[in-house]
Amino acid sequence: MTETATTPPAEERERRTEVVLSVRDAVKHFPLTQGIVFQRTIGHVRAVDGVTFDLRRGETLGVVGESGCGKSTLSRVIMGLERATSGSVNLLGEELVGMSEKQLRRVRRHVQIIFQDPYASLDPRMTVGGIVGEPFRIHTEVAPRGDRLGRVQELLEVVGLNPEHINRYPHQFSGGQRQRIGIARALALQPQIIVCDEPVSALDVSVQAQVINLLERLQREFDLSYIFVAHDLSVVRHIANRIAVMYLGKIVEIGDETAVYDHPTHPYTQALLSAVPVPDPEVRGRREQIVLEGDVPSPANPPSGCRFRTRCFKAEDICAAEEPGLVRRGGPPQLSACHFAKELDVVHATH
Amino acid sequence: MSATGATEDRIDRVGVDGRRPRAAKTGLESLGFDDSAPLLEVEDLQVEFRTREGVAHAVNGATFSVAEGETLGILGESGCGKSVTAQAIMGILDSPPAFIAGGRVVLRGVDVLTLPEASRRLVRADRVAIVFQDALSSLNPVFTVGYQLGELFRRHRGYSRADARKEAVGLLDLVGIPAAAQRVTDFPHQFSGGMRQRVMIAMSLALDPDVLIADEPTTALDVTVQAQIMRLLADLQQERNMGLILITHDMGVVADVADKICVMYAGRIVERADVHSIYRDPRHPYTKALLQSIPRIDLKGQQLASIEGLPPTLTKLPGGCSFNPRCYLARDRCRHDEPPLYAIGGGRESACHFYEEVPEK
Numbered sequence: 001m002t003e004t005a006t007t008p009p010a011e012e013r014e015r016r017t018e019v020v021l022s023v024r025d026a027v028k029h030f031p032l033t034q035g036i037v038f039q040r041t042i043g044h045v046r047a048v049d050g051v052t053f054d055l056r057r058g059e060t061l062g063v064v065g066e067s068g069c070g071k072s073t074l075s076r077v078i079m080g081l082e083r084a085t086s087g088s089v090n091l092l093g094e095e096l097v098g099m100s101e102k103q104l105r106r107v108r109r110h111v112q113i114i115f116q117d118p119y120a121s122l123d124p125r126m127t128v129g130g131i132v133g134e135p136f137r138i139h140t141e142v143a144p145r146g147d148r149l150g151r152v153q154e155l156l157e158v159v160g161l162n163p164e165h166i167n168r169y170p171h172q173f174s175g176g177q178r179q180r181i182g183i184a185r186a187l188a189l190q191p192q193i194i195v196c197d198e199p200v201s202a203l204d205v206s207v208q209a210q211v212i213n214l215l216e217r218l219q220r221e222f223d224l225s226y227i228f229v230a231h232d233l234s235v236v237r238h239i240a241n242r243i244a245v246m247y248l249g250k251i252v253e254i255g256d257e258t259a260v261y262d263h264p265t266h267p268y269t270q271a272l273l274s275a276v277p278v279p280d281p282e283v284r285g286r287r288e289q290i291v292l293e294g295d296v297p298s299p300a301n302p303p304s305g306c307r308f309r310t311r312c313f314k315a316e317d318i319c320a321a322e323e324p325g326l327v328r329r330g331g332p333p334q335l336s337a338c339h340f341a342k343e344l345d346v347v348h349a350t351h
Numbered sequence: 352m353s354a355t356g357a358t359e360d361r362i363d364r365v366g367v368d369g370r371r372p373r374a375a376k377t378g379l380e381s382l383g384f385d386d387s388a389p390l391l392e393v394e395d396l397q398v399e400f401r402t403r404e405g406v407a408h409a410v411n412g413a414t415f416s417v418a419e420g421e422t423l424g425i426l427g428e429s430g431c432g433k434s435v436t437a438q439a440i441m442g443i444l445d446s447p448p449a450f451i452a453g454g455r456v457v458l459r460g461v462d463v464l465t466l467p468e469a470s471r472r473l474v475r476a477d478r479v480a481i482v483f484q485d486a487l488s489s490l491n492p493v494f495t496v497g498y499q500l501g502e503l504f505r506r507h508r509g510y511s512r513a514d515a516r517k518e519a520v521g522l523l524d525l526v527g528i529p530a531a532a533q534r535v536t537d538f539p540h541q542f543s544g545g546m547r548q549r550v551m552i553a554m555s556l557a558l559d560p561d562v563l564i565a566d567e568p569t570t571a572l573d574v575t576v577q578a579q580i581m582r583l584l585a586d587l588q589q590e591r592n593m594g595l596i597l598i599t600h601d602m603g604v605v606a607d608v609a610d611k612i613c614v615m616y617a618g619r620i621v622e623r624a625d626v627h628s629i630y631r632d633p634r635h636p637y638t639k640a641l642l643q644s645i646p647r648i649d650l651k652g653q654q655l656a657s658i659e660g661l662p663p664t665l666t667k668l669p670g671g672c673s674f675n676p677r678c679y680l681a682r683d684r685c686r687h688d689e690p691p692l693y694a695i696g697g698g699r700e701s702a703c704h705f706y707e708e709v710p711e712k
Contacts, residue, residue, distance in 0.1 A: 066574075176661065205602070206428060207658075271575060275577065275578035276603065277581075280630055281630050289578060291575075291582060292579070
């Protein structure tokens with residue numbers, strides 16, 4: 001990350017602090033309906049329920065949480081694939097919420113996505129050239145017609161594939177190579193932001209490292225901002241600068257990677273981190289583990305007050321009555337949504 | 352009571368009063384299991400897949416053993432043969448295309464590979480059981496979990512429906528499902544992912560097997576649930592003194608529970624050691640590279656060391672050592688001469704000609 005010596009430091013700092021995406025109190029509710037002919041709305045699934053954060057240029061925001069916490073819905077809202085129920089999503093100074101479909105299509109160019117499953121996300125009947133070049137057919141202004149073939153070959157080379165394989169089909173590639181095709185497609189429109197939705201979880205460990213290293217290299221090369229959604233907390237720690245921990249549609253803790261991992265303050269973050277197995281048998285049995293009871297409650301009917309209180313080992317009466325805000329609490333610099341936030345290093349803790 | 356084929360009918364009828372001791376009621380007794388013999392010994396197991404593209408040696412000479420109360424971790428990437436090994440031990444390979452081409456699987460003194468299918472059915476679940484990765488597709492969606500659990504007791508033990516139901520409730524309770532008596536009439540889709548995996552574990556433990564094989568039991572689960580399930584498995588194993596074979600690609604999970612580890616690559620065991628030595632001092636370049644390529648939560652690393660290239664296609668294995676095209680130690684000998692599993696002292700084994708040089712780089 002220190003290879004930017006050519007840029008003067010002051011200018012560099014300004015660029016680094018430039019906010020490319022600003023999400024304010026974003027809410028996405030899906031209606032629950034009943035009845036076949038006359039559908040009545042009987043409730044809402046609160047998939048994303050008031051999320052606020054900023055994403056700066058060149059930065060990676062890791063979004064972690066269990067399945068069903070709203071990570072994927074959040075990334076779809078940012079992509080403009082789902083319209084937020086309320087709140088604001090501001091992308092490079094343009095408000096996405098309430099934008100017309102036509103305008104949205106134009107703006108979407110700046111945010112691209114890499115999907116989890118490299119087998120399902122590539123059309124088996126298109127050639128690699130067709131897949132990577134398809135974005136140019138929609139956003140014709142990015143590359144003039146005659147230029148496209150060359151651009152596609154360039155992109156393949158950038159992601160470490162042989163440009164001569166442009167006429168091959170996805171089934172002729174392995175999982176890791178397919179994920180590279182997906183990455184090349186995401187890069188085609190020169191986006192500012194790439195949403196990586198579990199980009200390495202379908203890959204084998206030895207190939208996973210190749211793809212992570214590639215993503216890091218591309219970020220430096222093209223000054224990209226990543227939103228890195230994943231359930232593997234070790235991978236997220238490796239790649240992210242900032243971390244947002246989500247639980248039932250809300251961010252419960254957000255801050256710098258070191259602050260969140262080494263000094264987590266929210267009980268959920270602590271439980272999540274302590275549950276990650278460490279590949280070192282020497283710490284076995286000596287690591288403090290917080291094992292949570294039960295399952296995540298239904299997002300259609302979340303608990304009152306703090307949503308985590310039903311599984312929390314610190315819960316008291318106030319947690320049911322009053323919802324804790326996401327604010328800075330005490331020592332560590334990150335924001336935490338817990339009445340009883342207290343720093344506890346669970347990752348290195350042994351006893 | 353049952354409207355199934357002749358084999359099952361015979362088994363059902365063996366137990367008349369429903370609660371006779373294990374061997375008498377299942378017909379297992381005649382198979383000659385000796386409870387003083389070693390628990391499980393797999394010797395030179397060979398499994399091949401005969402496909403149109405040629406013969407793929409999915410498992411090529413796997414040898415290992417598991418004792419009572421011991422946990423063996425089999426570690427490897429997809430396609431390395433770890434699941435096929437499990438299926439061969441269970442006797443549930445898809446055949447064709449898979450064939451067992453050689454080797455022995457000796458369970459309590461009996462080579463189960465020589466048993467006819469009817470006898471293997473008696474062994475499964477009773478002596479050796481398996482937990483699969485994907486609980487949702489392993490459970491039958493049109494039967495209640497209580498029925499599916501009870502079926503084991505009705506088939507293998509000749510219990511009545513009511514007795515089988517009682518056992519099912521007890522098992523659900525054992526694996527920590529709240530309100531087991533009510534949940535027993537629920538269908539699989541009414542359970543969450545973690546709860547379904549608990550049901551699978553209950554099912555595998557129903558007949559008190561000697562060996563439990565867990566094939567990626569937590570891969571589909573969230574970390575907090577993974578921690579719950581691994582703890583449950585470890586507790587139950589200790590309580591029952593079972594042998595546990597844990598098959599996984601997750602270096603973190605095995606480090607947490609295994610006593611000894613086999614690392615597999617392209618159908619072969621490439622390194623075998625106790626869990627502490629293998630993490631502290633890997634002696635095969637593949638193991639070492641694997642350990643270096645995983646990000647760790649307790650360390651903020653720099654660039655990850657990735658293993659270049661891809662695992663080989665099993666029908667077109669490279670000559671010599673299968674890992675040689677991706678290996679940093681590879682030289683001429685590795686391309687021609689396939690390394691055996693060298694005993695390298697300290698009860699460890701490594702299938703690398705240059706195992707002495709591995710620690711130095």
